[in-house]
Amino acid sequence: MAKKILKFGGTxxxxxxxxxxxxxxxxxxxxxxxxxxxxxSAMSGKTNELINLSKNIANDFNKRELDVLLSSGxxxxxxxxxxxxxxxxxxxxxxxxxxxxxxxxxxHSNARIVNMNLDKVNNFxxxxxxxxxxxxxxxxxxxxxxxxxxGSDATAVAIAKLFNADSCEIYxxxxxxxxxxxxxxxxxKKIEKISFxxxxxxxxxxxxVMQSSAVQTAMMYDIPLEVRSTFTDRKGTKIFSQQNIDYTxxxxxxxxSKDDAKITLIGVEDKPGVAANIFExxxxxxxNVDMVIQNISSDQSTTDITFTIKRDVLKKTKEIxxxxxxxxxxDLTHNDKVAKISIVGAGMVSxxxxxxxxxxxxxxxxxxxxxxxxxxxxxxxxxxxxNTLNAVKKLHTxxxxx
Ligand code: ADP
Ligand code: ASP
Ligand code: MG
Numbered sequence: 209m210a211k212k213i214l215k216f217g218g219t220x221x222x223x224x225x226x227x228x229x230x231x232x233x234x235x236x237x238x239x240x241x242x243x244x245x246x247x248x249s250a251m252s253g254k255t256n257e258l259i260n261l262s263k264n265i266a267n268d269f270n271k272r273e274l275d276v277l278l279s280s281g282x283x284x285x286x287x288x289x290x291x292x293x294x295x296x297x298x299x300x301x302x303x304x305x306x307x308x309x310x311x312x313x314x315x316h317s318n319a320r321i322v323n324m325n326l327d328k329v330n331n332f333x334x335x336x337x338x339x340x341x342x343x344x345x346x347x348x349x350x351x352x353x354x355x356x357x358x359g360s361d362a363t364a365v366a367i368a369k370l371f372n373a374d375s376c377e378i379y380x381x382x383x384x385x386x387x388x389x390x391x392x393x394x395x396x397k398k399i400e401k402i403s404f405x406x407x408x409x410x411x412x413x414x415x416x417v418m419q420s421s422a423v424q425t426a427m428m429y430d431i432p433l434e435v436r437s438t439f440t441d442r443k444g445t446k447i448f449s450q451q452n453i454d455y456t457x458x459x460x461x462x463x464x465s466k467d468d469a470k471i472t473l474i475g476v477e478d479k480p481g482v483a484a485n486i487f488e489x490x491x492x493x494x495x496n497v498d499m500v501i502q503n504i505s506s507d508q509s510t511t512d513i514t515f516t517i518k519r520d521v522l523k524k525t526k527e528i529x530x531x532x533x534x535x536x537x538x539d540l541t542h543n544d545k546v547a548k549i550s551i552v553g554a555g556m557v558s559x560x561x562x563x564x565x566x567x568x569x570x571x572x573x574x575x576x577x578x579x580x581x582x583x584x585x586x587x588x589x590x591x592x593x594x595n596t597l598n599a600v601k602k603l604h605t606x607x608x609x610x
Pocket of ligand 2: 217218249250255256281342343356357358359360361
């Protein structure tokens, strides 16, 4: 009997009608003889609504209580879906994080699943469908935790791993993984197959169709995934290891994100140890620096250093740079109206000229590149935020993804 994990995202369970539709999808799979664990997100918009509620109490609402609050979104859909299945005469039952339990480690809002005891669920599967909330867990101390935005994907993959599932299907509001966000660039094309590595890059660089830590776990344990639509019967996108894919194109997809900020330190002394002095206190404060550029100095004694960080730590980063006595510079400028545009493709390794074509294309659109970073299968640039869609469209055309 095949064991299947079916995960349904927020839009898929966004209304009562949609929950009933999801119950019918599950019924079909169940009736064809599979054992089913359904993993659900909160109704679309619910998590944001709860975050906003907490902000009415305090901007930095207590983290423990925030997790208690946010986990309620998934509790609602879990019960509604189990109820809808029962109405279809299917024996169904929901379990919350602490009832299983789903054990997590790490800080509130950003915990990670480390184990779960699936005995109860396993026993129940012989006679019915189990419904489990995504996004939440419980710490060693018994506190409710959440595992990061979009985390229901990670719950589904963790369950697939611990359950030794035969398949893990991610049902969402688009037909699969596209060459870029189909809701922003309508000529985007669905990708039939994509490797874990490429999907991990795309997700980390802004393609929120799959949460990046879920892809990372799937890659680590070689758990194939399928992303498909809740609302159509079309074939989705298969995500698996690279040896199953023939590359005909250099670039597989274009991703973008608008959550970075750029800082430039002007007139930094050009001598050994200065960069370390700048980045060490940032590292201590757990601020992740992404791209770094050091200009060649014109007067041989000073230089400018530009780097990017996440936008939400801009204020904290500036405070550290401005208050640390070991960091000396003439001026500090920042820009938080920037976007990161990335091309991703395992085919890039064997295709010369990808970098040049990307830069030439952006130049043709009069788009200035503010920072660059590369890896074997991706190339990212920072540009002004207002040029985002233009840049994505241009790169999509240049690399023949339309
Ligand atoms: P769910 O609630 O089902 O988890 P998400 O909103 O997290 O769904 O992810 C689906 C959304 O991801 C799509 O509606 C789409 O706008 C966006 N998206 C961004 N990049 C891509 C891409 N490359 N392919 C498909 N969807 C993408
Ligand atoms: N409800 C959570 C969120 O909005 C988790 C998820 O949808 O995957 O981030
Ligand atoms: Mg999601």
